[in-house]
Amino acid sequence: MSQNFRLPTGGRVNRAKTINFTFDGRRMSGLEGDTLASALLANGEHLAGRSFKYHRPRGILSAGAEEPNALVGVGADEGHYSPNLRATQVELFEGLVAESQNRSPSLRYDWAGVNNLIWRFIPAGFYYKTFMWPRGAWTKFFEPRIRAMAGLGRAPRAPDATTYAQRYAHCDVLVVGAGPAGLAAALAAVQGGQRVILCDEQNELGGSLLSETDAAIDGIPAVRWLSETIAQLRSAGSVQILTRTTAFGYFPHNMLGLVERLTDHLPGAASGPRERLWQVRAKQVVLAAGEIERPLVFPDNDRPGIMLAGAARIYASRYGVKPGQRAVIVTAHDSAYRAALALYQAGVGIAAIADVRANPQGGWVDLARKAGLPVRAGCTITGTSGRLRVTGADLAPLAADGTVGASERVSCDLLLMSGGFTPSVHLFSQSRGKLVYDEALGAFVPGAPAEDCWVAGACRGVSLLSEVLADGFAKGASAARAAGGGPVPARSFATTQAPATGGGFAGALPHGKNPASVRAFVDFQNDSTAKDIKLAISEGLRSIEHIKRYTTTGMATDQGKISNMNALGIATDVLARPIAQIGTTTFRMPYTPTTFGVFAGYARGDLFDTVRRTPVHHWAQAQGAVFEDVSLWKRARYFPLPGEDMHQAVARECRAVRAAAGIFDASTLGKIEVVGPDAAEFLNRMYVNAWSKLKPGRLRYGLLLREDGFILDDGVIGRMSDECFHVTTTTGGAARVLTMMEDYRQTEFPELKVWLTSTTEQWAVIALQGPKAREILAPFVEGADISHAAMPHMSVVECRVAGVPARLFRVSFTGELGFEINVPADYGRAVWEAIFAAGQPAGLVAYGTETMHVLRAEKGYIIVGQETDGTVTPDDAGLSWAIGKAKPDFVGKRALARAGMGEGVQRKQLVGLLTDDPQVVLEEGAQLVADPAQPPPMTMLGHVTSSYWSATLNRSMALALVKNGRARIGETLHVPMPGRVIRVTITGPVFYDAEGIKLDG
Amino acid sequence: MAETMARLHPLAAVKTVADAHLLAQGPMGRFSLRLAANAAPAPLGALGLSLPLAPCRAAQSETAAALWLGPGEWLLLTAPERASAVEAALRAELAGQAFSLVEISHRQTGLSLSGPRAAQRLNAGCPLDLDLASFPVGMCTRTVFAKAEIVLWRTGVEAFHIEVWRSFVPYLWELLVIVGAETS
Amino acid sequence: MLLITCPFCGPRPELEFGYAGEAHVVRAQDPREVSDLQWTEYLYQRSNVRGVHAERWRHAHGCAQFFNALRDTTTDHFVATYRIGEPRPDAAVEAGR
The missing domain is CATH 1.10.10 (Arc Repressor Mutant, subunit A)
Known part of the structure; x- marks a missing residue:
């Protein structure tokens, strides 16, 4: 087949350039400038798809974004495959591979076409009423089968091999649509001195002018006016022109989402992004989105070869394609006469023009009559014939009272219809602008806008070319003025007018x-x-x-x-209610389907999110560390030696810390420098603890609540001087805590002279823990005495470590003698490596977060977010000792005094658990009950919050929150698990060195 | 052993590609300075400049720059070797009033982005209007680039200085390189 | 994406801001003086306005300042933004209509 339906002349296609493509594996050719739809039609192909539910054969209905039938999958391989593309918008390129959808095995022979035979049993909503019995059958049986039969295209079978770009842009005036109204609006906005973005979904600017063969504008043919106007806009310098760019969404405050298709129309493996998402903030918007022709609703109005009249004219005049040999036209609108004439001039036989109106009149009607076309006024259509292509139309006289006479079958291979035009109010409606029903027009048109937005041309119901141009120019001028530009004098456009059209x-x-x-x-x-x-x-x-x-x-x-x-x-x-009262449904974004890829943009693979790594990260990586995600950070979880699994590595690391020393990267801890004359008072009001009497050089464990009295965060806080505190937070809580503290600083306590600065990333933090920590560290320290007498547990000193200025904390989260060395981050790696090397003779090992968790659990130290869940008070966690009882106020204090928060209430309290069988490690989250034989729902007394194998104890251990737990110490509880019940004994939460002797080495 | 330790640039582990317009800067002295928002300090000899009081504006001297980031908040930039001298001089000059001066030299790092497409590249991830009329030379602000927070300072018609926390540098760098390779 | 006028920096994209709940929810000067019920209302009761709502925003990725705003929850249009400590400007707005 080779373009038997291509007209010898005419259209905007390049006849010198033949393009080869395949459709369902069949090789065909078209011309440069074709869409897939126009190329298929040039080859005589109307059959383009199977319908969603009934699998009826469907043809190409339209020539634009509204195409409902000709949905195709395009892509030479799965990495470039896109389903559900409208063939009317797919530009032809050499080597294009397209396939039809929703058919099996082929478009012509589709077994699911049986749905078309049982259609009486599957009306609208059938799935709400059927398939609901027996229970479970819907999900197991019916739904998968219905999903396989119904639907559109299939998802690609390989990851998207293309990339996507994104850009934010700003302009004074954004013009959506570059038909006559949009072009005129852009001209005016430029004249008003404004920054303009002009976008259009098609590959060329021009809109309806691209198929305008009759009219002249300001004395020159419309197509020449078009090219001169584009040249004028391009030379203006202040206009960004975006073709192949769909404005798909109108968001609040005049932000519009556009998708620019960059490479889909190019042959071969195109370089660069496939699409670009534009997020445009415009001071003013001009919507010039045009209109969409309405089909007529009559029996069997969906056979291949049945088409919108305007689309047929576009195929003939813009693409030089004859959509059939013999046409019947059914219409309620004059514009179909124009289409009939264009096709007639292209050599298509016009079998009949059936007009449902009793007495059609007007310019185009007269021209059609004059040309001798067979006009049947007061005539309706009662059905069609044909299967894979329409073969005839049943026309019948329609009396004024609505009665339908006897049908006559008129043979044809092309059936055109026009019910008039619907303004494209989609974007206006998305912007929450009010739509009003225009009785005369028989359509909804934009009313009061909700955004700074102007509507021009056909999308508000203006149809005459000269009026469309003038309207576009006026709206462009108004938009420019509203955006702050100069006044633009009104302009009229002289058009040798195509006759007016009407009806619908x-x-x-x-x-x-x-x-x-x-x-x-x-x-x-x-x-x-x-x-x-x-x-x-x-x-x-x-x-x-x-x-x-x-x-x-x-x-x-x-x-x-x-x-x-x-x-x-x-x-x-x-x-029996007027349309204006019924109202219309909501138009939702996107205007046309938009790829997921363009929304994802750059956020894929390694760039999906910001991955934060510490200065020591790559050292740990080289040591073979296994990492875990903690908020956005990568943290070394454990450092397995060759042949070790996690359990073995963690046990070895734990034993090393308890027996000798371990080194741990604590750089991710949040750090906040709290500075100012009122720093101590500010912390008094934020944390539960008392800070006024903490001496410079000393540390204190700080506990931070929310205003509702529950634990938000914790961390060690050092007083560096009278007016300066070094606050640490949990890794995941750093941003949350700083935000909360800023909130109180700015809004509740603005009288306090205090400032907060995040220093999380200023410092690399090297934790050195274990009985040999001091002897390993001592040779590196200059300017400080780190002996126990000079530097006891919970103290801080500024000194140099390995020649680098440091804040040295004597602090322990392991229960052993410990230091945390804060050094400027650029030096973190070098200091770490120096200490690591120096510590080797003493048995120093690097340990990760898993070992850190085990060691702290052995000591009963909580981890916020593990032992706490937003409902845990300081007393629940056994931390009421931290509260500064004499303070009049701190965040959360008042809430702790509410009923239900304190004394006399059986709250869940932190306790330890030991399983009867020391080998059994409980599951975190497991529930605790008193009576495992109680039939469900069982009375749940609490749950396991942390559970580990302890190499130190040579047995399992766990922490739990248990109702009235501290009073139950010594009691036996049960953990029901699938297939078994585990017996546990409640203990205190401290399993190791309850006296705290080890803290001093 | 005074400061013989090697400094490790936050981009050390990132495979960098030649990009004529994107440059990672070396060490720099950085401070976050806070004063009461209504305090209007005289010219600061330590910096050789007056702190800019207009929102989102930077001031520069031979030896330092001060970027207004918020009411009563400035980011101070100096050469790294001058950092401790500047800090000491500032503390002396500001003594007697309430202030906060926190060193953040290592917290963040600087990138410079230049060229005719610099603003366009930034707009791949930064939602601000970078037209010269809206974002003139000398303007500075905290903002976002994709999922990272940055400080953006326009130092020339086609030149920007970017400050970003160190753990976000690789992300920012890689994104800017990708965007730079896109055809406009 | 909303365009929010920061009282310090001017109109800026929503991405730079964080929402911070209803405005003018007063924390008692001395919380010890208020009843459990009053404190519970302070903690949990919010007005959930349909129409002009006074709410807090923070120019988190900008000047870092918290401020107040009046936003119409039915249209997302901002009536006003104003600094912490300034009175709610509705009265002035009403008068200007």
Whole structure:
């Protein structure tokens, strides 16, 4: 097959450049400038897909974004495969590989076409009523089968091999749509001295002008006016022109989302991103989105070869394609006469123009009559024939009272329809602008805007070319003025006018047949019919939003483009209420389907999120450390030696710390420098502890609550001087704590002279823990005496470590003698390596977070987020000793005094658990009960918060929150697990060195 | 052993590619200075400049720069070898009033981005209007680039200085390189 | 993405801001003086306005300042933004209409 339906002349295709492509494996050719749809039509192919539910053969209906039928999968391989692309918008390129969807094994022979035979049993909402019994059958049996049969394309089978770009942009005036109205608006905005972005979804600017063969503008042919206007805009310098760019969403405060398709139209492996997401903030927006032709609703109006009249004209005039040999036109609008004439001039036989209006009149009608085209006024269509292609139309006289006469079959291979035009109000509606029903136009048009937005041309119902241009220019000028530009004098455009058009119809055409026996499609994509809408109403649904959901009309990608007005027309007939009262459904973004890739943008793979690594990270990596994610950080979890598993590595690390020394990267701890004359007072009000009497050079464990009295965070705080505190937080809590403290500083205690600065990343923190910690560290320290007498537990000194200025903390989270060495981060790695090397003779090992967790659990030290869950008070956690009882106030203090928070209430308290069988390690999160034989629901007394194998104790151990736990020490509880019950004994939470002797080495 | 330890740049482990317009800067002296928002300090001899009081504006001298980041908050930049001298001089000059001066030399690092497409590259992740009229030379602010917080300072018509916390540098760097390789 | 006028930095994109709940929820000067019920209301009761809502935002990735805003929850349009400590400006706005 080679373009037998290509006209010898005409169109904007490049006849010198043949393009080869395949469709369902068949090799075909088209021309440069074709879409996949126009190329298929040039090859005589209308059959392009199978319908969503009934698997009916479907053809190309439209020539644009509204296409509901011709959805194709495109891509030479799975990494470049995109499903559900509209063939009307897929640009042809050499080597394009496209396939039809929702058919098996082939488009022509589709076994699921049986759905088309049992259609009476699967009306709208059938899945709400059927398949609900027996229980479980829906998910196991029916749903998978329905999903396999219904639907659109398939997901690609390989990860997306392309990349996507994103950009933020700002402009004074954003013009959406570059048809005549949009171009004129851009001209005016430029003239007003404004920064303009002009975008259009097509590959060329021009919109309807691209298929305008009749009119002249300001004395020159429209296409020449178009190219001169584009040249003028390009030379202006202040206009960014984006073609192949769909404005898909209108978001608050004049931000619009655009998708620019960069490489989809290019052959071969294109370099660079496939698409770019533009997030444009515009001072003013001009919407010039045009209009969409409405199909007519009549029995079997969905056969391949049935097309919108305007689309047929576009194929002939823009692409030089003859969409058929012999056409029947059914219309309620004058514009179909224009299409008939264009096709007639292209050599298509016009078998009949059936006009449902009794007395059509007007310029185009007269021209058609003059040309001798067979016009049948007051004529409706009652059905069609054909299977994979329409073969005939049943035309019947329509009396003024609505009665339908006897049908006559008129043979044809092309059936064109026009019910008039629907303004594209999608973006305006997304912006929450109010739509109003225009009785004269028979359509919803933009009313009061909710954003700084202007609507121009056909998308507000203006149709005459000269008026569209003038309207666009006026709106562009207004937008420029509103954006702060200079005044732009009004401009008129002289057009040698194509005759005016008018008319229109919304609803289902009368057909005189038993309504139960026919299917007249309202929404082609969702396979919903006039009968479905009537069924929905007869079942009691009244709101158009409910009717939409029950029938799925206008859902998914259609978003009302094709179906909205006809559905409303049917509803208004049945409900006998005017459309204006019924209202319209909500238009949701995106305007056309948008790839997930473009939303993900750069956030893929390693750049999915910011991965934070410490200065010591790559050393640990080289040592073979296994990492875990802690908030955004990567932390070394354990350092396995060759052949060790985690259990063995952690046991070895634990024993080394207890017996000799361990080195641990604590750099991720949050750090906040609290500075100012009121620093101590500020901390008094934030933390539960008392800070005023803490001497410089001393540390204190700080506990931070939320205002509701529950533990938010903890950390050791050092007083560096009278007016300076070094506050540490948990790794995950750093940002949260700083935000909360800033909140109180700025809004509750603005009178305090104190400032907060995050120093988390200023310092690398090297924890050196174990009985040999001091002897390993001592040779590195200059300017401080770190002997026990001079530097006891919980003290801090500024000195030099390994020649680097340091804040040296004597602190322990292991229960052993310990130091935390804070050095400027750039030096962290070098200091770490020096200490690590020097400590080897003493048996120093590097340990990770898992060992840290075990060691601290042996000591009963809590971890916020593990022992706490947002409902744990200081007393619950056994930390009420930390509270500065004499303080009048601190965050959370008042809440702790509320009923239910303290004395006399059986709250869950932190305790230890020892299993009867020392080898059994409990599962964290496991529930504790007193009576394992109690039938469910059992009385749950608490849960396990931390559980480990302790190499030190040579047995398992756990921490738990248990109701009234401290009073239950010594009691036996049970942990019911699948297949067994584990007996545990409640103990105190400290398993190791309860006296704290080891802290001093 | 005084400061013989090797400094490790936050980008040390990142495979860098040649990019004429993107440059990672070496060590720099950095301080976060806080004063009461209504305090209007006289020129600071330690810096050789007056702190900018206009929101989002930077001031520069031969030896230092001060970037307004918030009311009463400035980011001070100096040469690394001058950092301790500047700190001591500032503490002496500000003595007697409440202030906070915290060294953050190692907390963050600097990148410079220049060239005719510099603003466009930034707009791949930064949602600000970087048109010269809206973001003139000398303007500075904290903002975001994709998922990282940055300080952005326009030092020339086609030149920006970026400050970012050290653990975010690799992310920022790699993204800017990717964006730079995109055709405009 | 909303465009929010920071009282210090001017109009800036929402990405730079953090939402911080209802504004003008007063923490008692001396919490010891208030009843359990009053404190519970301070902690948990919020007005959930349909219409103009006084709320707190923080220019977290900007000047770091908390401030107050009046936003119409039905349209997302900001009526005003103002600094902490300044009175709620509704009265002035009403008068200006």
